[in-house]
Amino acid sequence: MKASKSESIVRGLFESADIQINGSRPQDIQVHDNRFYSRLIRDSALGFGESYMDGWWDCESITELVDRIYAADIENQLPGDWRTRLYILRTRLCNLQKVSRAFQVGQRHYDIGNDLYRAMLDKRMVYSCAYWRDTDDLDAAQEAKLDLICRKLELEPGMTLLDIGCGWGALARYAAEKYDAQVVGVTVSRNQVELGQEMCRGLPVEIRLEDYRKVTGEFDRVVSVGFFEHVGYKNYREYMEVVARCLKDDGISLLHTIGHNISVTSTDRWVQKYIFPNSMLPSVAQIGKAIEGLFVMEDWHNFAPDYARTVKAWHANFTAAWDSLKANYDERFKRMWDLYLQSAASGFNTRVQQLWQIVLTKTGRPQPACRLG
Numbered sequence: 001m002k003a004s005k006s007e008s009i010v011r012g013l014f015e016s017a018d019i020q021i022n023g024s025r026p027q028d029i030q031v032h033d034n035r036f037y038s039r040l041i042r043d044s045a046l047g048f049g050e051s052y053m054d055g056w057w058d059c060e061s062i063t064e065l066v067d068r069i070y071a072a073d074i075e076n077q078l079p080g081d082w083r084t085r086l087y088i089l090r091t092r093l094c095n096l097q098k099v100s101r102a103f104q105v106g107q108r109h110y111d112i113g114n115d116l117y118r119a120m121l122d123k124r125m126v127y128s129c130a131y132w133r134d135t136d137d138l139d140a141a142q143e144a145k146l147d148l149i150c151r152k153l154e155l156e157p158g159m160t161l162l163d164i165g166c167g168w169g170a171l172a173r174y175a176a177e178k179y180d181a182q183v184v185g186v187t188v189s190r191n192q193v194e195l196g197q198e199m200c201r202g203l204p205v206e207i208r209l210e211d212y213r214k215v216t217g218e219f220d221r222v223v224s225v226g227f228f229e230h231v232g233y234k235n236y237r238e239y240m241e242v243v244a245r246c247l248k249d250d251g252i253s254l255l256h257t258i259g260h261n262i263s264v265t266s267t268d269r270w271v272q273k274y275i276f277p278n279s280m281l282p283s284v285a286q287i288g289k290a291i292e293g294l295f296v297m298e299d300w301h302n303f304a305p306d307y308a309r310t311v312k313a314w315h316a317n318f319t320a321a322w323d324s325l326k327a328n329y330d331e332r333f334k335r336m337w338d339l340y341l342q343s344a345a346s347g348f349n350t351r352v353q354q355l356w357q358i359v360l361t362k363t364g365r366p367q368p369a370c371r372l373g
Contacts (some may be wrong), residue, residue, distance in 0.1 A: 006037035017072035019065060020341045021303045023062070026061035027068055033057070043180055044078045049270030063312075064347070070350040073267070083219040084269060091266040094276045097232030098370060102211045104277050105230050110167075110189035117168070119321035120314050124170040125199070128226035128256060128311065129355045138313045141306075146174040149223060152299070153252050154368055155179040159220040162186075162246055164212045164229020169196030169205060184219070186210040186231075198310050212242055221254075222247045228257035232263055234288035236282065243360075244294045250365050253295070257282060259354040275340050295360040296321035298368055303342040308348035315341040328334040 003011070020028045031037075033056035039047040050270045051057060059065045069075070074254075090096070110117075121127055123143045130141035133149050149171065155161065157180035163172050166185025166270060172257055175181040181273065182204040188211065196207040212227075222243050244255050265274070267279050291297065316335060318325075326333035326334070347353035 003031045006041045007034065010037045010040055013074050013077055017068040017074055019068050027064040028059065029065060030058045037093040041079060044075055045268035046270045049274065049339055052339050053332050062339060063345045066346035067342040067349050069345050070352050071298040088266055095232065095234045097230065097235050099211055099213060101278060105279065106188035106190065108277050109275065111191045111259050114191050114195050115328060116325060119325060120318045124172045130310040131303065132306050132309050146171055149225065149254055149256065150175055150179050152254055152357065153223060155181055155220045155221060157324065162215065162219040162222045163241060164222065164329060166196065166207060168192050169200045169207050171223065171225055172202045172207065173203060176205050184208070185232060186212055186215055196369065215242065215246055217246060218248050219246050220248055220251050222251065223254045226255040228255060229281055231288055232278065233282070236286055240290045241293050247362065249362055253360040254359065254370055255358045259283065259356045259357055261352060274336055287358065292362060296363055297358060297362055299359040301357040302354050304348045304351065304353065307355045308345040311341055311345045
């Protein structure tokens with residue numbers, strides 16, 4: 001049977017990336033429904049993801065497949081469609097991360113179910129990049145990351161710490177237990193507040209359901225780990241102004257975020273719809289512009305390869321726990337989560353995405369002694 005125009009285009013693009021249709025290698029794609037080709041052409045990343053969720057194709061190693069898709073820049077070679085152009089225009093005209101929309105990502109991602117995250121993450125439930133130094137154990141690698149942050153902040157007993165986007169309170173708990181700090185954490189997830197308060201019971205830790213723009217008070221240290229990806233480029237300056245307002249003049253702030261090599265105003269439509277609504281990754285230029293006149297950049301540490309390893313560990317945990325989770329999540333969710341976790345590693349494998357820890361201080365403060373980047 002003669003291939004359709006869509007199939008011919010897709011086959012050609014995949015071949016340029018060393019991907020074969022119905023081949024036998026781990027990166028080769030097995031197509032079960034020929035509608036896949038037109039759907040990919042029409043909807044690009046959204047069509048790629050939804051067709052996988054619908055069972056139209058499979059692949060032995062999605063990470064190896066997406067590694068090659070990134071390396072060959074296939075998405076940008078697909079014909080654009082009006083829905084994608086409209087979406088990008090909307091991100092440029094509208095503030096998708098304004099206060100009235102701030103809790104959407106909490107409801108649609110972080111509130112999926114604490115059982116899922118308990119099974120997938122380490123024992124402290126740290127949902128951000130681990131620091132794989134001198135260990136092959138996820139629990140130890142996450143504790144190493146938490147301790148690295150506390151040391152970069154030069155945290156001392158009795159200091160007050162504001163944790164913006166505190167998750168289930170892992171860093172807050174660690175800082176209180178190991179460094180005798182007093183911590184306020186804010187998150188947009190009700191499930192995180194409920195479980196975080198339980199995990200931090202008895203410690204000088206307060207976890208609130210609150211948008212970062214509403215925080216008041218002054219703190220010795222301000223930290224944010226894995227939250228800046230939800231701030232949005234229209235709000236980067238305001239975020240930094242909030243940190244400046246809340247940080248004492250002699251304080252230290254640390255920003256831990258995934259970063260992009262180029263400045264963008266949106267994420268792809270599949271991630272927007274199914275994984276992280278209203279998210280986007282900042283660039284060096286965007287962060288630099290946001291901190292200008294407010295902070296001195298003391299240290300900029302990139303350990304992106306550690307995130308690929310972290311996500312692979314999460315996927316292994318998720319796969320191992322699936323039999324105990326599937327009563328609460330259907331097969332389509334499993335395929336969605338498999339695609340999310342396996343493809344997430346590829347951005348770091350191919351160096352398209354970075355993982356940054358940035359230490360900031362206010363102008364006039366002596367340089368911190370503990371710069372570990």
